[in-house]
Structure formats: C-alpha cells, structure tokens
Amino acid sequence: MRAASGFRRADVGLGDSRELSRDRPIENAPIPAVCTVAMQQDAGTAAECAVEVGDIVAEGMLLGRATAPTSAHVHSPVPGRVAAVSDIRLPGGAWSTAAVIELSGRFARSGKQLRSYDWRAMSVEAIWERIRKNGVVGLAGETFPLGGPLGVAGGGRRPETLVANGTEPEPYLTGTHRLLVERAPAVVAGLRIAEKLLTPKRVVIAVDAAEPAARVAVELAVKRAGLRYEVAAIETAFPQALDRHVLELVTGRELRHPGVPEDIGCVLAGAQTLEALFQAVVMDRPLCDRIITVSGIVRAPANLKVRIGTRVRELIEECGGFTEPPGTVVVGGPMTGSALLDLDVPVTKGVTGIVALSRRACRVPRLTPCISCGECMRVCPAGLSPILLHRLIEHGRVAESGSRGLEECSECGCCAFVCPAGIRLAESMRRGKAILATGKA
Amino acid sequence: MWSVTLALAPAAAWGVFSFGLVALRTLGAATAAAAATELLLGLLLRRTTIVDGSAILTGLLVGLTMPPSVPVFVPIVASVFAIAVAKWAFGGLGANWVNPALAGHLFVFLSWRGLMTQWVAPRLWGLADGVSAATPLGLAAAAGGGLAALSGSGSTVSALDRAVSAAVGKLLGSADALPRGVVDLFLGIRAGAIGEVSALLLLAGGLFLMARRIVAWQLPFSFLSSVALLAWTFGGRRLGLGYFHGSVLMDLLGGGLLLGAFYMATDPVTSPLSRAGMLVFGLGCGCLTYLVRSLGVYPEGVAFAIVLMNMLTPSINRIFGWRGRTAGKG
Numbered sequence: 001m002r003a004a005s006g007f008r009r010a011d012v013g014l015g016d017s018r019e020l021s022r023d024r025p026i027e028n029a030p031i032p033a034v035c036t037v038a039m040q041q042d043a044g045t046a047a048e049c050a051v052e053v054g055d056i057v058a059e060g061m062l063l064g065r066a067t068a069p070t071s072a073h074v075h076s077p078v079p080g081r082v083a084a085v086s087d088i089r090l091p092g093g094a095w096s097t098a099a100v101i102e103l104s105g106r107f108a109r110s111g112k113q114l115r116s117y118d119w120r121a122m123s124v125e126a127i128w129e130r131i132r133k134n135g136v137v138g139l140a141g142e143t144f145p146l147g148g149p150l151g152v153a154g155g156g157r158r159p160e161t162l163v164a165n166g167t168e169p170e171p172y173l174t175g176t177h178r179l180l181v182e183r184a185p186a187v188v189a190g191l192r193i194a195e196k197l198l199t200p201k202r203v204v205i206a207v208d209a210a211e212p213a214a215r216v217a218v219e220l221a222v223k224r225a226g227l228r229y230e231v232a233a234i235e236t237a238f239p240q241a242l243d244r245h246v247l248e249l250v251t252g253r254e255l256r257h258p259g260v261p262e263d264i265g266c267v268l269a270g271a272q273t274l275e276a277l278f279q280a281v282v283m284d285r286p287l288c289d290r291i292i293t294v295s296g297i298v299r300a301p302a303n304l305k306v307r308i309g310t311r312v313r314e315l316i317e318e319c320g321g322f323t324e325p326p327g328t329v330v331v332g333g334p335m336t337g338s339a340l341l342d343l344d345v346p347v348t349k350g351v352t353g354i355v356a357l358s359r360r361a362c363r364v365p366r367l368t369p370c371i372s373c374g375e376c377m378r379v380c381p382a383g384l385s386p387i388l389l390h391r392l393i394e395h396g397r398v399a400e401s402g403s404r405g406l407e408e409c410s411e412c413g414c415c416a417f418v419c420p421a422g423i424r425l426a427e428s429m430r431r432g433k434a435i436l437a438t439g440k441a
Numbered sequence: 442m443w444s445v446t447l448a449l450a451p452a453a454a455w456g457v458f459s460f461g462l463v464a465l466r467t468l469g470a471a472t473a474a475a476a477a478t479e480l481l482l483g484l485l486l487r488r489t490t491i492v493d494g495s496a497i498l499t500g501l502l503v504g505l506t507m508p509p510s511v512p513v514f515v516p517i518v519a520s521v522f523a524i525a526v527a528k529w530a531f532g533g534l535g536a537n538w539v540n541p542a543l544a545g546h547l548f549v550f551l552s553w554r555g556l557m558t559q560w561v562a563p564r565l566w567g568l569a570d571g572v573s574a575a576t577p578l579g580l581a582a583a584a585g586g587g588l589a590a591l592s593g594s595g596s597t598v599s600a601l602d603r604a605v606s607a608a609v610g611k612l613l614g615s616a617d618a619l620p621r622g623v624v625d626l627f628l629g630i631r632a633g634a635i636g637e638v639s640a641l642l643l644l645a646g647g648l649f650l651m652a653r654r655i656v657a658w659q660l661p662f663s664f665l666s667s668v669a670l671l672a673w674t675f676g677g678r679r680l681g682l683g684y685f686h687g688s689v690l691m692d693l694l695g696g697g698l699l700l701g702a703f704y705m706a707t708d709p710v711t712s713p714l715s716r717a718g719m720l721v722f723g724l725g726c727g728c729l730t731y732l733v734r735s736l737g738v739y740p741e742g743v744a745f746a747i748v749l750m751n752m753l754t755p756s757i758n759r760i761f762g763w764r765g766r767t768a769g770k771g
Binding site for chain 2: 368369370371372373374377383384385387388404405421
C-alpha cells in the first residue's frame with residue numbers, strides 16, 4: 001500500500017461534484033429504439049461500414065470493419081434493421097459515417113448465460129486476436145484501439161510498469177469509481193490478462209485516496225486472486241488524475257512532450273478499459289456498451305451502462321431531465337470535455353460522462369484587461385506560464401512559445417478557470433498548439 | 442481593487458482623525474480628480490472602466506501620499522497625471538509600466554517640492570501635544586539618523602509614548618527597554634503624509650490582504666526585510682556607533698515604507714508575475730529605498746525605489762516569469 005502522494009501544483013478548487021452520483025449503482029440504460037453507431041468511435045482511424053441499408057443485423061454483429069492497425073471494429077449494440085447509413089455529427093463536433101439501426105428481433109446475448117473462456121489457456125496471439133475482433137478501445141481519455149500500435153500493444157517493447165488507472169480524470173465523473181466498487185474482480189482479471197500480454201516488471205493500480213470503498217474493493221480483489229499488485233492511493237484534485245499526471249505520480253518520473261507513456265517504461269490502462277478487455281477475452285463479448293456518468297443539473301444523476309449509439313437526449317430524459325435550463329451540456333468532464341451543440345448526437349466508445357451545467361456555472365467573467373496577477377502560472381500543472389505564452393501567441397510569436405514549453409500543455413483548462421479577467425487562456429494554448437502542429441496560422 | 446481600497450480605509454481614517462478635515466479635503470480632491478479623469482477618458486474612448494475600481498484606488502493612494510494641508514490643486518494635478526499620463530497614455534489598466542499613483546505623486550513632488558514638504562503636527566485631541574511637525578525621517582536626516590532624533594532635542598514624543606515607555610522600562614527594570622518614540626511611530630502619533638502615519642493600521646490592512654490572498658507575502662517581506670537589514674547594518678555609522686547598530690524601527694516605521702511595501706509595490710500590473718520575481722523585486726525596492734534615504738538628497742526614497750523597480754519588471758519577468766524547465770530556453 002502506497003501512501004497518498006500529493007500533487008506538486010495547485011488544485012483549482014472545484015468542490016465535491018462527485019457527491020451527486022458517487023453512491024448511485026450502475027444501472028442499465030433503456031435500450032434505444034434507434035441506435036446510431038458511428039464508424040469513428042475512437043481517436044484512431046474510422047472503420048469502414050460493412051452493412052447496407054435494409055440489412056438485418058444481430059446483436060454484436062460486425063457493422064464496421066477496421067481499416068488499419070490504428071482502427072477498431074464496430075459492432076451492433078442491438079438486433080435490428082439498418083435503416084440508414086449516413087453522415088452524422090459526433091459529440092466532439094467532427095463528422096462520421098454512421099449506421100442507423102432500428103431495433104427489432106431478439107437479443108442473442110443480453111440476459112443469456114454465455115460461455116466463458118479460460119484466458120490462461122489461450123496463447124498471447126489468440127488473446128490479441130480476440131481483443132481486435134471485439135473492437136476494444138481505451139475507454140478513458142485518449143480512446144485508441146487497444147489492438148493497435150498506440151494501445152496496450154506498446155510497440156512490442158516490454159514495459160517496466162503496467163499502471164491500471166482507477167481514478168476519475170475529472171470532476172463529476174464516477175463511472176470508474178462505481179465499476180471498482182461493484183466489479184473490482186473483473187477489472188483485476190482484465191489487468192491479469194494485460195499483464196500476460198505485456199509481461200511488465202511491476203503492476204500498479206492507482207486508486208483515489210478520497211474513495212476508501214473503491215480502494216478496499218480493489219485490495220480485496222487483488223488479495224483474493226492471490227496477486228501481488230501494488231495499490232497506490234493518489235489524491236485526485238483536478239487535473240492530476242489526467243493520465244499523464246497519474247503516471248508521473250506512480251513512477252516519480254516526468255513525462256515530457258511529445259512523450260508517450262512508453263518513454264518512461266509505462267503502459268497505462270483505465271479500469272473501464274480493463275473490464276472491457278476481460279469481457280472481450282473471457283466472455284468473447286464485443287464492445288457495444290460502456291458506463292457513462294450522467295450528472296450536473298439533472299433530476300436524478302446516475303451511472304448508466306449505455307449501449308453505444310444511444311442519443312444523449314435519451315440519457316438525460318432517463319435521468320429525469322434538467323432541473324433548470326442548462327447553460328451547456330458537456331460530453332466528457334467539465335474541464336476537458338466538449339460542449340454539445342446538439343443533444344441528439346449518439347454516444348461513442350469515448351464518452352465518459354454527460355454533464356449538464358447550469359447557466360451560472362458556465363458564466364465566464366466579462367473579458368477585462370490582464371492585470372498580471374499570475375494566478376494562471378500558479379495553477380498550471382505542467383509548470384508553464386500561460387499568460388506569457390498567451391501574449392507570445394497573440395503577437396504571432398508562436399515558435400517562441402513552443403520553445404517555452406507550449407507543447408507541454410495538456411489543455412486541462414485550469415488557467416482559464418482561475419483567470420479573474422476572463423481571458424480564454426486554454427483556447428489560446430489550444431490555438432497555439434494547433435499552429436505549432438500544422439506549421440501555419 | 443475594492444479589497445485594497447477597503448484595507449486602506451482604516452489608515453486613511455486615522456490620517457483624517459490625526460490631521461483634521463483638511464486631510465479629508467485632500468483625500469477627497471485626489472480621489473474625485475482620479476475618478477473624474479477616468480470617467481472622462483472612458484467617455485472619450487468609449488470604455489467603461491470606472492467600475493473596475495482601479496481609478497478610485499489610484500486617487501486614494503495619491504491622496505494618502507500628500508501632506509495633509511497641501512494646496513488643493515496639488516493632489517488634483519497628481520491624480521490627473523496618474524490616470525491620464527501614467528495609465529491611459531500607455532493603454533489603460535494592465536498596460537501601464539509604472540504605478541500610476543506613484544507617478545502622480547512623484548510628478549507633483551518634483552514640481553512643487555516646497556508644498557510637498559510642508560507638514561503639520563498631528564492633533565488627536567491633545568494626545569499628540571508636543572509632537573513635532575517634522576516627519577520622523579526628516580528629523581532623523583537632520584540629526585544624522587536613528588530613533589534618538591525623536592527624543593534628542595527636548596520632548597517631541599507624545600505623553601502616551603512617554604507613559605508607555607516608562608511603564609515598560611519599569612517592568613523590565615531597564616530605562617531604555619522600549620526606546621522613546623517607538624509607541625508613537627507604531628500607533629501613528631506623528632507628522633507625515635496622510636496615509637503613512639499609522640503603522641498599526643497599515644500592517645493590519647496588509648495582513649488582511651495577505652489573508653485574502655490578494656497580496657503575496659514574498660514582495661512585502663523581501664522589501665521590508667532588505668530595508669531592515671541595511672538599516673541595521675549601516676544605520677549606526679552616521680551616529681558613530683559603527684556597523685550593526687542601526688535602528689531598524691525608525692527605517693521601517695518612520696517614513697512611507699509600509700504604505701509602499703504593502704499597497705504600492707504590490708500592484709500586480711507593475712510588479713513581477715512569479716513569486717521568485719516578487720522576491721527579487723522587493724529586494725531591489727528595499728536596497729534602492731535605503732540608498733536614497735541614506736545617500737540621496739531626499740529623506741524619503743520609497744517612491745523612487747518602486748518606480749525604478751517598475752521599470753525593471755519586464756526584465757524580471759523575462760528571467761523569473763518562466764518557471765521550472767521552461768526557464769532556461771528561448
């Protein structure tokens with residue numbers, strides 16, 4: 001058991017928003033009459049649609065075929081008929097081809113006793129094959145296909161440390177917490193499979209120091225399985241539970257741009273990802289649903305097991321609707337998530353939460369001149385000087401801002417959150433990074 | 442801005458109690474002139490900036506640096522200069538390189554030196570009887586420095602000071618356990634600019650600002666401690682006492698140091714961004730203050746010191762504004 005380690009830099013003081021849904025058990029969301037399944041489910045390459053209008057599909061049948069190693073298969077969350085194949089908008093705002101499935105027929109898998117496979121008896125190649133076949137992607141943060149080069153595969157090198165992230169990256173989200181409390185053995189089983197694949201020297205499970213229930217559940221599951229995994233309790237004041245900072249805390253090494261976890265000998269997998277891995281390998285279940293926290297100003301905040309392709313509006317209605325007119329509805333967490341333009345977008349494998357924020361919570365101070373208070377510098381978890389970077393970017397000296405560490409910015413949004421002058425610092429950082437990445441303004 | 446104004450209010454009130462309604466007139470003229478200039482320029486340039494409170498604060502600070510009975514046009518000129526030239530001409534709030542209040546103060550100080558050094562004795566309903574109309578630093582400069590200047594020639598300390606000093610002396614069995622004049626300096630029973638006299642209330646306001654996290658402790662700390670260290674090291678030399686015999690309290694409490702260190706040097710716009718930069722800035726302010734006081738022609742050097750360091754703020758930010766691993770690059 002590792003002692004709670006503190007965060008080097010400040011917390012923006014968001015209060016305890018997790019209280020809303022922390023104690024709500026994971027429930028199944030209603031099965032939608034229409035599922036809109038996007039071919040672009042993750043941060044990788046989009047899948048290629050494998051069905052045509054009029055096709056009858058069974059539950060768990062392949063809808064989209066992976067086109068590259070950085071791409072994952074997409075399966076049908078419901079049985080039914082392909083009513084349309086069209087371009088739709090994703091929660092993040094991008095466009096994607098999607099198969100629209102109208103529910104009909106019988107469920108072949110849900111509610112049935114399924115055969116389980118013994119992963120110990122499977123070869124490493126067979127396990128990888130099953131992960132790819134079932135379209136498993138990372139379910140927190142960057143949702144890369146697990147079978148691909150950016151996923152758990154880790155480029156074939158043997159990592160020093162395998163880190164299971166059992167913390168919540170952002171305020172309001174409680175899906176991972178509930179999963180640990182209710183299904184820690186499945187997560188640990190997923191971790192054992194990942195360990196077999198990667199053969200790391202050390203396995204660490206990071207849990208939230210403020211959530212003893214989850215920690216106890218994890219420790220118990222580890223003990224029952226007769227394992228010697230470390231459980232590291234870390235403080236999760238935002239933004240330190242963002243993947244990169246969790247790794248830094250667990251390993252004590254700093255991850256620098258453009259570093260990937262492998263650079264410091266790590267592979268990181270979220271608890272939900274590990275559970276999906278377990279389901280895919282042991283139950284041979286394709287990834288068709290995920291846990292989504294619906295919280296904020298909804299009547300009954302909840303942690304829902306949602307079929308991919310369900311519309312955001314249906315989930316909000318399931319939670320009793322809004323308690324007041326919302327200022328914005330965000331997919332992901334309130335800090336790094338994206339505000340929805342339209343509530344009728346379908347959820348994808350990458351949606352960790354849906355948070356409705358009141359008008360008051362969304363209010364940004366009227367833009368006033370910077371008085372150089374330096375607050376943004378004191379909260380920046382990457383140790384940058386956002387205001388000075390902002391000035392460089394504003395003056396077109398983006399290259400210079402690059403040499404001052406702009407690319408270390410993880411876009412956590414703390415700087416903009418604390419700015420008393422209402423300066424959109426995070427937007428500015430994002431713009432500067434985009435210019436650095438593309439080489440043009 | 443409003444918190445700073447609030448923190449200054451007790452010290453300002455003490456100035457008015459101490460010097461009478463004439464001090465209120467001076468403060469009012471300075472504040473009104475600053476607000477009017479801000480409003481007028483705001484109207485001309487179509488910006489409503491009066492609500493940010495910075496102009497009112499600047500006006501109040503200008504007033505607080507004035508001798509109580511200065512002719513009314515002096516604070517007005519100072520405030521107009523502060524707002525129009527020091528602030529707006531450089532682009533308004535956030536873009537000015539110099540503390541506007543200090544710029545206004547120095548502008549009139551250098552223009553009407555005689556008017557700006559005509560002090561009045563504090564009244565305080567008889568409590569301050571016998572206290573000189575010269576400022577402690579002025580007396581010290583004339584006498585060659587030190588607290589001794591206050592009690593050196595006859596009785597220039599108040600009855601309260603004498604009573605407390607005597608009582609403390611008796612209690613501790615040593616006549617000079619509490620040097621004469623310290624109580625006066627601390628409570629503000631002395632001549633001086635309206636806002637600088639009450640060390641007690643300035644300190645209380647400063648602590649309030651630090652508790653509210655509006656002011657970071659680094660800047661006042663390095664400012665005050667560098668003055669104190671220099672005063673202790675060199676202050677005794679002119680009195681023939683040699684090194685390390687200076688009277689620290691005279692330098693800390695006798696002039697406008699507390700007003701400058703807590704309320705002027707800490708102006709975020711014109712001071713460095715990082716805590717490390719603030720330490721350097723405060724150190725520079727402290728050294729320059731002591732240099733002007735001990736070697737310059739003026740008895741007081743706080744305003745000059747801060748303005749000079751304001752000029753160095755961009756350079757300090759270049760070095761100390763980039764933190765950690767981004768510091769060495771670029």
